[in-house]
Amino acid sequence: MxxxxxxxxxxxxxxxxxxxxxxxxxxxxxxxxxxxxxxxxxxxxxxxxxxxxxxxxxxxxxxxxxxxxxxxxxxxxxxxxxxxxxxxxxxxxxxxxxxxxxxxxxxxxxxxxxxxxxxxxxxxxxxxxxxxxxxxxxxxxxxxxxxxxxxxxxxxxxxxxxxxxxxxxxxxxxxxxxxxxxLRDLFGAITPAAIYFPATSEARRSIWGPDEPAPTIRERSIRPIPTSYQPHPDDAALIRNGYVYSRPVRAGRGVRSIDEPFPTVTRTAWERPTPRYLSAPHPGDPVAAVDTAVLTVHQISRIQGFPVSWEWRASAKQDILQMIANAVPAPxxxxxxxxxxxxEAGRTAPDISGGFLQWLHKRGKSKASARNVKASAGRARRLLGGRTFNNLALEISALESLPEFQAMRKATQSDLRQALRLLAEYQAKGKQRRQKPRQATAQPIEGFAEAA
Incomplete structure (x- = not known):
């Protein structure tokens, strides 16, 4: 696509x-x-x-x-x-x-x-x-x-x-x-897909991911990851410390353990705790904020889902942190x-909720009959490659055009059509109950009103 x-x-x-x-x-x-x-x-x-x-x-x-x-x-x-x-x-x-x-x-x-x-x-x-x-x-x-x-x-x-x-x-x-x-999952473990190229100096890393360019390959340079391998010094220091600080956006907790996720990455994620926070820490902090590990910009980038090989370039550090914070995490x-x-490939289809069975029971269907209707609706969905149609007539027409459907017995065809009709009715009623009326106030859009 x-x-x-x-x-x-x-x-x-x-x-x-x-x-x-x-x-x-x-x-x-x-x-x-x-x-x-x-x-x-x-x-x-x-x-x-x-x-x-x-x-x-x-x-x-x-x-x-x-x-x-x-x-x-x-x-x-x-x-x-x-x-x-x-x-x-x-x-x-x-x-x-x-x-x-x-x-x-x-x-x-x-x-x-x-x-x-x-x-x-x-x-x-x-x-x-x-x-x-x-x-x-x-x-x-x-x-x-x-x-x-x-x-x-x-x-x-x-x-x-x-x-x-x-x-x-x-x-x-x-x-x-x-x-x-x-955080431990990211910084404290070596993934099975990682490749080990022994570094030529302490300034270089030895572990490379499968989705990034490898270093220059020398004779006998590719080896299994040794059990004694230690992560990057910054990562090792983070794991040894066990805690990180993140400036709370509002009145939230500032200290996190490495055995939980980091909070939302913002452009201030690298900052150390302020005197104000140190004097009045969150009561839920497991350790004092001053004793937590300091995250590097590179580690913040990886927490946001960017690969180790990513190269950030900007004249100001704040610009790099703003780009990281603004990003949608790639994973x-x-x-x-x-x-x-x-x-798109038809490998999945929407689940049909259990509430459909209860709704069928209220309409007078026996438990066995309700299960058969739900199974038929699921079968129809799979035949359609997972497609649902906002227009029921189009959905049934698409089903009827399939060679697999045309080869079925008339009774089976009728069961599939009726199952789709009942499912559509159930979903329409459920949508009416769940959604409040949406009111969209039309306003002029400065800069592109004419184009709109």
Whole structure:
């Protein structure tokens, strides 16, 4: 699948989707420093662009004909670390929706902070995407369950043309790990996929990951990882200490054990505790903040999911930390990208909730009959390659066009059609109960009102 990334920053989403198996066509961001770092590390896809200028951006993206548009519009206006006033940055979420609705790729994926879900701007953007024909799955995920040692909670919105809402929710939930990833998992263990090239000096490392260029290979240089191998001195010091400090965004805990995830990475993650915090520490801190290990910028980058080989370049340290904090962790993008590719290939289908059985019982179905209806609905979904259709008539028509369906007995065909009808009725009633009316107030979008 071919992807265009909007608001790409330094390239976390692009890196993750490329690892999942996507082809990155182009990336756009307004910050030249981030674009420079993207092109150095991911590939020469990124360009500097003002995405509010829809008349310049949309024709170019239409020409690229992507299968998916992905991106993380700026989140500061929704963030719990800010004042939560929806201003210019929030309106860029609307720009994302307008670009998707105009280009109409088969898929889109958007990332933002949890607070975005309840914003009036997202209500507007969602309405635009629905009118463009997208089924939408809104998932609130914790990055520590998707390959990152960080309790970073984010909203991921994934859409596909013609689908029912929540079509991908069960698959996203199923790909989450049973346990959160911890700092020890990242810094204290050597992965089986790692390759050992003995370093020629103490300043160089010996362990290299499978997804990065190896050092120069010399005669007999590739060896099994020795049991006595010690991690990088900075990592070893972190493991020996056992605790790290992260400046609390609000009144949260400042000290974390390495046996739990790091809190959300921010541009202040490297800072040491202030005298104010030391004089009034959080009561839940397991040790004094002054005794915790000091994280390096390189370690913060890895906590955010960037590989060891990533090269950060900027004239100011704060710019590097801002790029790291702004990024979508690549492992999260990889995990969700694989969920999308599996559904695109028909390898998965939406789960049918147990509530469907209870609903069928209330309609007078026996337990055995209800189970048969649910099984038939699941079979129909699998025959459709996991596709759900926002229009029931189209769904049944697509089912009837399949050679496998046409080869079935008439009674079986009838059971599958009826199961889809009942499931659609159940889902429609459930959606009405769960959702409150969304009110999207139309407002002029400064800078691109005419294009909209």
């Amino acid at each position: 071919r992807v265009v990334e909007l608001f790409s920053g330094a390239g976390g989403i692009s890196l993750g989707l490329r690892r999942a198996g996507f082809d990155i066509l182009k990336a756009y961001d307004a910050w030249p420093v981030a674009v420079e770092n993207y092109n150095r590390n991911v590939g020469n896809h990124a360009v500097v662009a003002d995405l509010k200028d829809l008349l310049s951006t949309i024709p170019e993206i239409l020409g690229l004909a992507p299968d998916m548009i992905a991106g993380g519009p700026p989140c500061q206006d929704y963030s719990s670390a800010g004042n939560r006033t929806e201003a210019d940055n929030a309106r860029l979420t609307l720009a994302f929706a307008l670009i998707v609705a105009t280009v109409r790729p088969r898929w889109f994926m958007m990332e933002n902070v949890i607070g975005c879900a309840k914003s009036s701007t997202w209500a507007e953007a969602r309405a635009i995407l629905k009118r463009a024909g997208y089924g939408i799955t809104e998932s609130r995920i914790n990055a520590s369950r998707y390959g990152v040692p960080q309790s970073r909670r984010r909203l991921f919105v994934i859409g596909r043309i013609g689908e029912r809402d929540d079509f991908l929710a069960s698959s996203i939930a199923a790909t989450a790990s049973a346990q959160p990833m911890t 999260v993008a990889t995990a969700l990208g694989r969920v999308i590719l599996d559904r």
